[in-house]
Amino acid sequence: MSNVYTFNYNASFVIFMNRITFLFLAVCLFATLSCDNKYPGYKKSSDGFYYKLLAFDDSSKKAEIGDYITIDISYKTIHDSLFFRGQRKLKLTKPAFEGSIDYCFAMLSKGDKAEFIINANNFFIYTLQKNLPTFLKNDENMKVDVEMLDVQSEIDYENQKKAFLKWVEDFGQYEKEILSQYIQQNKINIRPTSSGLYFISIKPGGKNRVNPGDTVIVDYEGKFLDGKFFDSTKKRHESFQFVYGTEWQVIKGLEEAIGMMGEGEKAIVIVPSDMAFGKDGSSTGIIPPFTSLIFEVELVKIIPGAQPKEI
Numbered sequence: 001m002s003n004v005y006t007f008n009y010n011a012s013f014v015i016f017m018n019r020i021t022f023l024f025l026a027v028c029l030f031a032t033l034s035c036d037n038k039y040p041g042y043k044k045s046s047d048g049f050y051y052k053l054l055a056f057d058d059s060s061k062k063a064e065i066g067d068y069i070t071i072d073i074s075y076k077t078i079h080d081s082l083f084f085r086g087q088r089k090l091k092l093t094k095p096a097f098e099g100s101i102d103y104c105f106a107m108l109s110k111g112d113k114a115e116f117i118i119n120a121n122n123f124f125i126y127t128l129q130k131n132l133p134t135f136l137k138n139d140e141n142m143k144v145d146v147e148m149l150d151v152q153s154e155i156d157y158e159n160q161k162k163a164f165l166k167w168v169e170d171f172g173q174y175e176k177e178i179l180s181q182y183i184q185q186n187k188i189n190i191r192p193t194s195s196g197l198y199f200i201s202i203k204p205g206g207k208n209r210v211n212p213g214d215t216v217i218v219d220y221e222g223k224f225l226d227g228k229f230f231d232s233t234k235k236r237h238e239s240f241q242f243v244y245g246t247e248w249q250v251i252k253g254l255e256e257a258i259g260m261m262g263e264g265e266k267a268i269v270i271v272p273s274d275m276a277f278g279k280d281g282s283s284t285g286i287i288p289p290f291t292s293l294i295f296e297v298e299l300v301k302i303i304p305g306a307q308p309k310e311i
Contacts, residue, residue: 038050039117042115042117045107047098047099047100048099048119049103049104049116049119050116050117051104051107051114051115051116051117052114052116053113053114054113054114055111055112055113055147056109056111056112056113057109057112058109060111060112060151061109061110061151062106062151063092063105063106063108063109063110063148063151064092064106065092065093066091066153066154067091067092067152068089068090068091068151068152068153068154069089069090069091069092069105069148069150069151069152070087070089070148070149070150070152071087071088071089071105071147071148071149072086072087072146072147072149073085073086073087073088073144073146073147073248074086074144074145075142075143075144076142076143076144076145077135077136077142078117078140078143080143082241083133083135083241083242083243084242084243084246084249086248087149087283087284088248088283089283091154092106096126097122099118099119099122100122100127101116101118101123101127104116104118104146105146105148108146108148109151110148110150110151112148113145113146113147114145114146115143115144115145116143116144116145116146117141117142117144118141118142118144119139119140119141119142120132120133120136120142121138121139121140123142123144124136124246128246128247128248129247130245130247131212131213133213133215133243133246134213135215135305161280175272175290175292178225178292179225179270179272179292182225182270182292183198183270188200193256195252195253195256195275196272196274197256197269197270197271197272197275198269198270199257199260199267199268199269200267200268200269200270201265201267202266202267202268203266203267203298204262205261205262205264205265205266205299206263206264208262208263208302209259209261209262209263209302210244210258210259210261210263210299210302211244211304211305212244212245213244213245213246213305214243214244214245214302214303214304214305215242215243215244215302216241216242216243216244216258216299216301216302217239217240217300217301217302217303218233218239218240218241218258218297218298218299219233219234219239219240219297219298220232220233220240220254220297220298221233221235221295222293222295223293223294223295224291224293224294225292225293225294230286230287230293231286244258244259251271251275251276251277253271253272253275253295254271254295254297256275257271257295258297261297261299262299263299263300263301264298264299264300265298265299266296266297266299267296267297268295268296268297269295269296269297270292270294271292271293271294271295272292273289273290273292273293277289277291278290
């Protein structure tokens with residue numbers, strides 16, 4: 001009788017200890033996950049960045065290495081201060097390092113939208129090959145919002161490009177003739193810059209000039225040579241701000257013009273297509289290929305190497 005009692009006691013003790021061990025491991029696992037989740041609401045990828053899916057379309061084609069993708073993209077500080085927003089078309093390449101933004105793009109399908117938290121050094125220094133903006137600390141994280149507008153295979157892209165270039169092969173010379181006529185008809189007697197840009201100051205600004213790494217706030221209205229508007233920050237009641245001298249911010253013509261302006265200055269800028277959207281036109285289709293543009297630009301404010309402020 002005593003042997004049976006001893007057996008039951010030992011068995012109960014083993015079961016009890018197993019439960020204690022299980023609970024201990026569960027608590028450890030929970031603590032580990034809690035410590036790793038620095039950003040509530042985000043998941044951590046195996047490649048070292050954090051992400052949060054905002055919208056998804058599981059019936060669409062997922063982006064693959066070699067595809068051409070069209071995206072809406074914006075950059076924000078980790079505290080949600082926006083300092084760039086734009087639309088880009090690019091070729092998805094094999095990620096060059098762990099945590100590369102290419103891993104983020106490769107997660108998305110057409111119609112998907114997500115927010116990523118990535119290392120700012122990796123993005124600016126290694127991906128864009130630019131200096132880290134002065135308002136971001138060394139090795140600090142930043143947020144990147146991406147909406148995948150389109151995914152196109154390399155074969156489809158090349159076929160479309162060949163057909164398109166054949167259609168517009170005569171547009172380059174046509175643009176030069178149209179631009180020349182516009183300059184003559186409007187009696188513009190200033191000489192263009194070495195890049196072909198026509199810069200006409202219409203309101204003087206201060207002595208304060210922009211330097212690479214500064215955040216600038218600008219208002220602009222863009223129109224075609226026939227006077228039709230295609231964009232206006234004034235109509236949107238939303239000034240545009242970006243980090244001057246950083247890739248993927250503005251077209252080359254506007255960057256050159258802003259570099260010639262003082263704070264508070266207004267200017268009219270005539271931009272030939274090779275300083276704007278070139279032979280391909282804009283990815284949105286709003287700006288046709290080989291199209292010269294006119295901008296009325298006001299350099300509202302220069303924030304020298306400072307944290308950008310919400311507008």
